[in-house]
Amino acid sequence: MADFGEQLPDEEKIRIASDFILHSPPGEFNEVFNDVRTLVNNDSLLREGVARAIAEYNKDQLTPVRLDNQNHYALVTAFTQIHKYGFHDQKMGLKLILQF
Numbered sequence: 025m026a027d028f029g030e031q032l033p034d035e036e037k038i039r040i041a042s043d044f045i046l047h048s049p050p051g052e053f054n055e056v057f058n059d060v061r062t063l064v065n066n067d068s069l070l071r072e073g074v075a076r077a078i079a080e081y082n083k084d085q086l087t088p089v090r091l092d093n094q095n096h097y098a099l100v101t102a103f104t105q106i107h108k109y110g111f112h113d114q115k116m117g118l119k120l121i122l123q124f
Contacts, residue, residue, distance in 0.1 A: 034066075034069055034073070037064050037066075037069070037073075038064075038069065038070075038073030038074060041060045041063070041064055041070060041073065041074050041077075042073070042074050042076070042077035043077075044056055044059075044060050045057060045060060045074055045077045045078060045081055046077050046080060046081055046084075048081060050085060053081065053085075057078075060074075079109070079122075082100045082122075083100055083101055083102050083105065086099050086100070086101050087099070087100045088100075089111075089120065089122065091113065091116070091118070091120070094116065096115060096116075098111065098113035098115070098116075098118070098120055100122065106119065109121055109122050110122075
């Protein structure tokens with residue numbers, strides 16, 4: 025366990041931050057992310073390190089995504105995923121590329 029004067033390694037910070045994000049309550053993602061951002065205090069490390077956790081969270085929560093110039097939402101799920109950041113919108117037959 026770390027002392028108050030001892031810094032955690034970046035890998036440990038990212039592991040802890042990812043756990044917080046993955047366990048965010050539904051509808052509270054932004055609040056949890058902002059708190060984690062304050063704790064990590066390194067935006068580039070956070071952006072690179074927790075992208076996978078954010079993508080996983082969005083899939084687990086069946087996150088709706090509003091498409092540009094469309095009147096409906098597409099769902100981000102494990103079932104609509106076609107590659108790492110690509111998803112398929114069944115209704116419109118579109119391939120979505122999301123950046124987390």
